[in-house]
Amino acid sequence: MNILDPNRNDIEALPAQLRAMLNAELAAGNEIAEVSHGFPAPPCGACIKMARGITTAPGEGLKARSWPNWNRCSGFTDEQGHFFLLGPPDAEPVQPGMDEIRERVNAASGPPISVSWDADAEPVKKPIGANSPLRRFEASMAIDYEKWKEGIGYDLEALEEASQEEKRQIEIKLLSQSPLDWRDVEVLAALDTPGARAALMKAMENGSAEER
Numbered sequence: 001m002n003i004l005d006p007n008r009n010d011i012e013a014l015p016a017q018l019r020a021m022l023n024a025e026l027a028a029g030n031e032i033a034e035v036s037h038g039f040p041a042p043p044c045g046a047c048i049k050m051a052r053g054i055t056t057a058p059g060e061g062l063k064a065r066s067w068p069n070w071n072r073c074s075g076f077t078d079e080q081g082h083f084f085l086l087g088p089p090d091a092e093p094v095q096p097g098m099d100e101i102r103e104r105v106n107a108a109s110g111p112p113i114s115v116s117w118d119a120d121a122e123p124v125k126k127p128i129g130a131n132s133p134l135r136r137f138e139a140s141m142a143i144d145y146e147k148w149k150e151g152i153g154y155d156l157e158a159l160e161e162a163s164q165e166e167k168r169q170i171e172i173k174l175l176s177q178s179p180l181d182w183r184d185v186e187v188l189a190a191l192d193t194p195g196a197r198a199a200l201m202k203a204m205e206n207g208s209a210e211e212r
Contacts, residue, residue, distance in 0.1 A: 007046075010048070014048070014085075015061075015078040017058075018062065021056050021059065025054060025055070028055065030051060033050060033088065034049040035047070040065070040077075041084055042081075045082030045083045047086055048084065049086045049088070050085070052087070052088065058076050065077055074086070132166065133158040133166055134158075137158040153183045154186070154187050156186070171196060179203075185203070
């Protein structure tokens with residue numbers, strides 16, 4: 001059975017710009033893989049999911065959208081955001097292992113240190129322990145499939161326990177992230193430093209749709 005037949009009403013209800021894009025994709029050999037009525041479309045709309053990536057240039061009034069933390073789909077919607085034309089999910093990113101993350105961090109910043117002060121003595125520098133708040137927070141930044149699937153963020157408890165020097169190092173790591181993930185945004189908001197606030201304002205004004 002042609003997939004167009006049972007979904008004719010949804011397809012005919014598409015806004016003109018999306019309908020034109022769909023027709024162009026079908027004419028180019030793309031196919032409709034599925035018509036659904038769940039997220040991101042509201043109950044009054046629908047999602048038209050294509051078998052291959054969308055190559056048609058968007059017309060006036062269409063917005064590009066992506067959901068890397070939902071199902072890695074991307075596509076287009078109109079101003080109202082009721083109907084969506086989506087491509088297939090992107091390939092799942094390969095998550096780095098803990099050894100690779102440690103190597104990147106060490107190469108970028110060198111061995112971390114914490115500083116303790118005594119009123120009558122010179123500052124004493126000591127290595128940060130393996131179970132310190134900084135190390136626990138760094139470990140939580142390794143997002144594996146389970147964390148991605150369940151929407152688990154970074155370790156905010158470790159952030160709360162971190163010293164000012166550790167928080168400074170965490171902030172430096174997050175400010176080097178581009179684009180920002182929702183987990184980065186959550187921690188920058190919790191840090192609430194001038195640098196963190198500036199990064200959030202920049203993302204809000206000039207970032208991708210996902211960052212905003």
